[in-house]
Amino acid sequence: MSIGKKRNKVILYTILSIIALLQLFPLILTLFNSFRTDGAIKKFPVGFPTEPNIDNFIKAWKIGGYTKAFSNSFTISIVTTVIIMFVSIIAGYFLVRSNLKIKNLLFVYFGIALSIPIFSYLVPLYYTFSTLNLVNSKVGLIMIYVAIHIPFNTLLARTFILGIPRELDEAAIIDGCSTYQILARIIFPLAKPIMSTIALIVFVATWNEFTLANTFLQQPMLKTAATRYVLFVGERGSDLSMVYTAGIITMLPIIIAFFVLQNFFIDGMTSGSIK
Amino acid sequence: MYKIRIEHSLHYKRESRIAFFSLAPIFLYHFIMIVLPSFNTLYSSFTNWNGLGTKELIGFANYQDLFKDPNFYNAIENNLKWMGIFLTIPIFLGLILGYTLSRVKKGSLFFRAAYFLPYVISAAIAGKIFAAFYNPYFGINIAFKAFHLDFLARDWLAPSNSLFSVAFVDMWHWWGFLLVIIMSALQQIEPKLYESAELDGANEVQKMWYITLPSIKQTLIFIVLATMVWSIGTFDYVWVMTKGGPGSELLSTMLYKNALFKYKGGYACSISVVQTFIAFVIFAGFGLIRKKMED
Numbered sequence: 384m385s386i387g388k389k390r391n392k393v394i395l396y397t398i399l400s401i402i403a404l405l406q407l408f409p410l411i412l413t414l415f416n417s418f419r420t421d422g423a424i425k426k427f428p429v430g431f432p433t434e435p436n437i438d439n440f441i442k443a444w445k446i447g448g449y450t451k452a453f454s455n456s457f458t459i460s461i462v463t464t465v466i467i468m469f470v471s472i473i474a475g476y477f478l479v480r481s482n483l484k485i486k487n488l489l490f491v492y493f494g495i496a497l498s499i500p501i502f503s504y505l506v507p508l509y510y511t512f513s514t515l516n517l518v519n520s521k522v523g524l525i526m527i528y529v530a531i532h533i534p535f536n537t538l539l540a541r542t543f544i545l546g547i548p549r550e551l552d553e554a555a556i557i558d559g560c561s562t563y564q565i566l567a568r569i570i571f572p573l574a575k576p577i578m579s580t581i582a583l584i585v586f587v588a589t590w591n592e593f594t595l596a597n598t599f600l601q602q603p604m605l606k607t608a609a610t611r612y613v614l615f616v617g618e619r620g621s622d623l624s625m626v627y628t629a630g631i632i633t634m635l636p637i638i639i640a641f642f643v644l645q646n647f648f649i650d651g652m653t654s655g656s657i658k
Numbered sequence: 659m660y661k662i663r664i665e666h667s668l669h670y671k672r673e674s675r676i677a678f679f680s681l682a683p684i685f686l687y688h689f690i691m692i693v694l695p696s697f698n699t700l701y702s703s704f705t706n707w708n709g710l711g712t713k714e715l716i717g718f719a720n721y722q723d724l725f726k727d728p729n730f731y732n733a734i735e736n737n738l739k740w741m742g743i744f745l746t747i748p749i750f751l752g753l754i755l756g757y758t759l760s761r762v763k764k765g766s767l768f769f770r771a772a773y774f775l776p777y778v779i780s781a782a783i784a785g786k787i788f789a790a791f792y793n794p795y796f797g798i799n800i801a802f803k804a805f806h807l808d809f810l811a812r813d814w815l816a817p818s819n820s821l822f823s824v825a826f827v828d829m830w831h832w833w834g835f836l837l838v839i840i841m842s843a844l845q846q847i848e849p850k851l852y853e854s855a856e857l858d859g860a861n862e863v864q865k866m867w868y869i870t871l872p873s874i875k876q877t878l879i880f881i882v883l884a885t886m887v888w889s890i891g892t893f894d895y896v897w898v899m900t901k902g903g904p905g906s907e908l909l910s911t912m913l914y915k916n917a918l919f920k921y922k923g924g925y926a927c928s929i930s931v932v933q934t935f936i937a938f939v940i941f942a943g944f945g946l947i948r949k950k951m952e953d
Contacts, residue, residue: 395762402755403772409830410775413787425792425796427804474684481671481677489685496688500891500937502910504695504932506917507702509697510709530691534683562676591780593894598918609782613898623790630787634779642779645771648778653838656880 410638416627424623439628446619447629451604452611453636458520459596459607460589463528467536467585468578475540478572480552490541495533501594509598512610517599524599528589536581539655543577544570583644583651590637608633696934702927709923720928726822730929733907740908741889743825744832751882752836759837760844770786770841774834786899788827789815792899817905824906828895843877844870864925883944887937909933910925 416424417439418432466524478486483535508527509518517523547570555565590609597610606614611630612633619625641648704721705713724730755773759766776784791797793813799811814823851869860868872880893910896902902911909929917926 395758396765398760399755399765399769401764403769406773406830406834409787409791410779412791426834428708428791428797434880435781447918470684470688473680473765477677477681481681482674482855483681489681490926496692496856498887498937498941499692499696500933502891502893502913503934504692504925506709506913506926506930507698508691509917510923518720528692530688533688536686543793551867562673587778591778591782593780593782593898597782597897609780613782613786626786626790629784634783637778637780638775641775644682649770649774649838651846652777653807653835653842656839 392486413627413630415622417631418537419624419627421622421624424627439624439634443615443625443632446625447611447612447615447632448603449632451460451610452606452608455575455600457520457588457613459525460586462525463532463589464582464585464639466525466529467532468581470529470533471536471540472544472571472574472578472582473566474537475544476566478537478541479544480549483578491532492539493537496539502532505598512599519600519602519605521600521605524596525600527595528585528592532585534589535655539581539584540574540577541575542655547573558650579647580651580654583648584654587637587648587652588593626643682765686896691814697926699930702924705924707924707927708921710921714893716924718924721932723925724928724932729907730909730949733909733912736906736908737892739821740825740892741886743822744829744885744889745882748829748833749834749885750769751833751880752840756837756840757866758842770834770838774838776831777835779831781894782898784827784831785824785895788823788830788897792823815900817903820900820903820906824895826894826897826898833888838879839881840874843874847873851879856890879944879948883940886940889932890936890940 398593412429415430415432416428419436423430423433477483478490496555511516512523516524517526551569551573552565555569590607592607593609593613596607597613600606600610603611603614612629615629616626619629701711704715704717706716707713708721755769759769762769793799794813794816797814802808802811812819814820847869850864851873855865855869891910892908893914896906896908896911897914900906902908902915909932913926913929913933916929918924
């Protein structure tokens, strides 16, 4: 019995490991190939780097304009994230605590707004933005990202704030705090866990976003890292060492963050999907 | 006490005003940026708008053209195939491995992280890297041939294969996410249920069918609904890898090309309206099923 159980366990872990290896194989292969030459990759696509050096990386960084691309990505993601962190907590707070009759209506509105797909507004928005000179402008893209991320994160903040005891607000009111003082002194400090989840969700989503970034930022110097990479592969795709190396450079920041903050990433990026 | 109550009610009056002037701009901002353009899409779908110029109402002409366009049926078919793929393979994988991992004591966090990892990578990067793997001359085909697996080698992004090849990449990215959601749902199940089932001599399949699946019904319904709606609008992987070339044209790629490259704004908007209509039908269908189940 126990031998059979042990054997089952070995089989089980072997299967789980094989699946893990298959799942990670494309990334491992990309990493290996980023240290190989174009000729070697074209001869055989799978292989260890024989003379590993960082020449590929220096070349890809320069040709790909990564200093600019990463700075664009950072600016856009950070600004969007900070705005959403504040807006969603404020909106979430009033959706829970205010006596306004429209708050239930707004709750339903944000719930429906969650499921509006990009393509239902993309075309008019694009042409309106182009007449307002907001195409090929980071501000324009940030404006859209902020709007898109309001509903989900407001609802996430709302759920969290529902769990903050009302007595804390009431004690503060008796102490003479104004509404925004309550927000600043009680709600924001207590909402730190949900604010970090919101920050993670918005930052990763905007950092990785393709469709809108590719549509609204067309000039190479304005592109985010992910969309710049697509352009780069379009221009330099015949050199496969560059495709893999630039791929590693583009994905590295988020992969490192994932390894450092594993469980926070996994729980954060799936929060709100299940209730 | 009385004084406090007055201050309270005064506070709530003032508070209501503050709440209104805080919520209203947030709502209006979202409404103007997202909802208003969506109504604009509906209106534009009845015009001959080219994107830049003025709009003239032309009735249902765009829809008539659309329903005559063979490309449209091609796209619908591909969207439905996409839906079929995503309703089966990734959900099955997420369910089986989520169930297995949730019953493994050691290492489940490690495996969860390994399966989830591709989810944090942008479609833009994953799409282009897999396109390099799929390269018919310098990609995985060479490895297949070297291992005498010639029957596996093919032109992966050629019309007859491209839809599944692209969907494969999206699934690679997606199923780990489903796994995590399913695992969280499985955690809510009372372990006693399994224990008593084991005492009654239930096998693994019976436990899955009679305990696990009914317990995570809500999560599964959410996944199925989300998959169906999202399959109608899917875009990024296909655009990055084939630009919706022959064999992988979708409603979204068709819309995008008409809107931004062919300057047929009104026509593109009619495609968007059809997409929204299909999504609406799916939502309504789910609502009906849910209501029937509750009755």
